[in-house]
Amino acid sequence: MTTSFGGANTAIPKDPKLLRVPTSFNGLQSASNSLLLSKRLHVYHSFSASTAGPNSIIRAVSTPVKPDTSVQPKRSKVEIFKEHSNFIRYPLNEELLTEASNINEAATQLIKFHGSYQQYNRDERGAKSYSFMLRTKNPCGKVSNKLYLVMDDLADQFGIGTLRLTTRQTFQLHGVLKKDLKTVMSSIIRSMGSTLGACGDLNRNVLAPAAPFARKDYLFAQKTAEDIAALLTPQSGFYYDMWVDGEKILSAEPPEVVKARNDNSHGTNFPDSAEPIYGTQFLPRKFKVAVTVPTDNSVDIFTNDIGVVVVSDSDGKPQGYNIYVGGGMGRTHRLESTFPRLAEPLGYVPKEDILYAVKAIVVTQRENGRRDDRKYSRMKYLISSWGIEKFRTVVEQYYGKKFEPCRELPEWEFKSYLGWHEQGDGGLFCGLHVDSGRVKGTMKTTLREIIEKYNLNVRITPNQNIILCDIRQAWKRPITTALAQGGLLQPRYVDPLNLTAMACPAFPLCPLAITEAERGIPNILKRVRAVFEKVGLKYNESVVIRVTGCPNGCARPYMAELGLVGDGPNSYQIWLGGNPNQTSLAKLFKDKVKLHDLENVLEPLFYNWKRKRLSKESFGDFTIRTGTEKLQEMVDKWEGIPLGASRYNLKLFADKETYEAMDALARLQDKSAHQLAMEVIRNYVASQQSGK
Structure with a gap:
């Protein structure tokens, strides 16, 4: 029919x-x-x-x-709170005026739509000391010079003195008191920033490759991400009413975005509503979109509700998009009906149709996603229940056309964009690694000075790093020197394990955390490095490690080669089987592994990977090929490294004084004495070899 x-x-x-x-x-x-x-x-x-x-x-x-x-x-x-809220205003507007340091349950849910979470310090005992985390919304991770400097100031004046770069290319500002919320929010808005929709049951920040390449496909992908973000931005004015007394501080929207939003040819909109796409109830849960170009999987494209990939012709001119749907990371421990999931192909659309196709997908989820149980409200569960064929058929009703088959694409690669690169327009950009995205101390001061002095714009990457953009050739040397003095090292001087590792904030402020993540990962990485050295793996070898304090998966641990997911005090589930290109889903390997027992699991796994892998086989691919049963057998029967197997280790310290001096230097760099000594030796050997 x-x-x-x-x-x-x-x-x-x-x-x-x-x-x-x-x-x-x-x-x-x-x-x-x-x-x-x-x-x-x-x-x-x-x-x-x-x-x-x-x-x-x-x-x-x-x-x-x-x-x-x-x-x-x-x-x-939450559905009842939304219905009674007058489009996300009440009772938040009243709660913000009270003398209490916190807000009530309904307001706590509603403030998420404004880009904020209520938190308290879980390290402290006694009465709860409430504060608020603010999350910005930066499509493509773009941050203007002005906004960066304002965020840096706000962190010192109203936060805990640090900024955090998130896995969705945004800032998080922690520790803002309720009485300061309006001051902070209005400062962000008046600096052309926003927190609107950074949290809550609506479209979140739209990802795109952060690299500022002057290439048609990259520019097109970034423009598409910005247009999708604009299309799905709430229209009812609640955000500006609350924080800048109704003043809308916005730049003009592209006419094609306005046209797509207002189009109701196929029954997508609520006529005469303040929210034509969202209605009074908004979406059943959060909604995530990413846009990229072929080969560039810096955005973890398959973990999103919608993944959009630019398809270009032989001359590099964009023609349309492949669309993938149904990705998502969150799950609940010991509830097998919840699960992480990869997005799957929906179809191809010509470039002029992308906003209409995205809108049709969002409306399908709005109308059919579950609103009774929030554990099952993400779009991945709708697609898992229906199957992709039925889902595609329903989306096509709202789109008004049939999807074409997805175009064939080349293999994906993870691209970090660390170090120095040509932009293609005469300028340079420099990608800087930031451990767990936490900008603090000397690093924060140094970044501020460089960004301010050279009037640089920046971009945040989906791997919690930062890119300095539009650097003139003449500035490269002084900036490199300043970065090194501030502890922001070029990637060749950073442990390869750290370069791809990620962790969520977890304790002390996240109310969902079960155990440590950001505060725990530095020591975990040191211990993994020590195991690498013990079993004879080379320094330049690495695995993708991601740690989260709970099963919600904010640092995307289910795509890691080695994912650690908090499941109790100082206890983690171990997930194995993601790959370096972020195209396969990890599998649960072990429950309830205590932190002090980590080596007992990792040592046999890394030892066998070293000796039984195929040529250039990653750790994740090795674990999938080997299978859970054999991996478990390796761990259960492990009796330690056979005598003579670890022939690459060196005895680095002959006397106590040398060790203590090296240990003091290592602590300044948050390393062990052994790690620092090995780095010194490697750098010396490399310099001697290069000088021959």
Whole structure:
């Protein structure tokens, strides 16, 4: 059966329930404070499943609200908070005016839409000391010179003195007190920044490769990410009402974005609503989008609800996009019905259709994602339940066209963009590694001085690093010197394990943390390096390690070669099997591994990888090929490294005085004496070899 959508004939599912025009969950009901007048949309089908002809049309008719006498479906508490909020205003607007240091339960949920989480210091005992974390929204990770300097100032004046770079290319500012929220928020907004939608049940920050290449495909991908971010930005004004007294400080939107948002040709919008795409209920849960170009998987493309890949012709001119759907990392311990999932191909669209296709996917999730149990509300569960064919068919109703098959693409690579690179326009950019994304101390001061002195714009990467952009050739030497003096080393001087490692903040401020992540990963990486050296792995060999303090997966541990997921005090699940290109999903290997027992698991795994791997086989690929059963056997039967097997180790210290001096120097660099000594030896050997 087909239906006419503006002249396009499209197959429709046989189940009429799949053809309903969008309504917010439980309808557009009036808010409890009587501030909202709303309408309910009704679908009038001019067909039946057995008799409808080819000219059947689906029409949305807006009618007055009538008393609803039907049994109401079960809804989560958050859905009720949203419905009664007057588009994310009430009771947050009242709670912010109270003398208390915290806000109530409903306001705590609503402030997420404004880009903030309420937290308290879990290291402290007694009365809770509440503060707020603010997260910015920076499509493509772009941060202007002005905004960077303002964020740096705010961290010192109102935060805990640090900035954090996130895995979604944004800043997090921790420790802001309730009484300072409006000052901080308004400062960000007036500096052309935003926190709107950085958290909450709506589209989050849109990722794109951070590299400022002057190439058609990269520029096109970044422009697409910015357009998608604009398309899915809330329109009801609640953010500006709350923080800048209703003043909208915005640049003009591209006309194609406005046109796509307002288009209701296929029943995607709520007519006459302050939120034409989101309605009063917004989405069932958070929604993540990433855009990239072929080969560049710096954005972990398959972990997103929607992954968009630019497809270009032989001359490098963008023609359209492959779209992938259904990725997501979050899960719940010991609940197998929750799981991480990779996105899968949906189809190809020409470049002029991308905003309409994205909108159709979002609306499909808005209308069909679960709103009764938030554990299952992400789009990945809808697609897992329906299957990709049914999902594609429903999306096509809102899109108004059939998707073409995805175009074939080359192999993916992870690209960090660390070090110095040509932009392609005469300028340079410099990618800097930041451990766990935490900008603090001397590093923070140095970055501030360089960015301010040279008037540089910056970009945040999805791997928690930072890129200094638009550097003139003449500035390279003085900037390199200043960076080194501030402890920001070129990648060749950073341990390879650290370069790809990631961790979430976890303790002390995250309310969901079960154990350490950011504070624990430096020691974990040192211990992994020590195991590498013990089993004879070379210094330049590495594995992708990601650590999270809970199963929600903010640092994407389920894509790591070695993922550590907090499951108790000083205890982790171990996940194995991701690969360096971030295209395969790890599998759970062991539960409840105590931190002090980590070597007992890792030593046999790394030892066997060293000796049984295929040519150039990564650790993750080795674990998948070997299989869980044999890996478990390796661990269970491990009796230590056979005598003579570790022939590359050196006895580095002959006397106590030398060791103590090296240990003192190593502590300044957050390293062990053994690590620092090995680095000195390697650098000396390399310099001698290069001088021959």
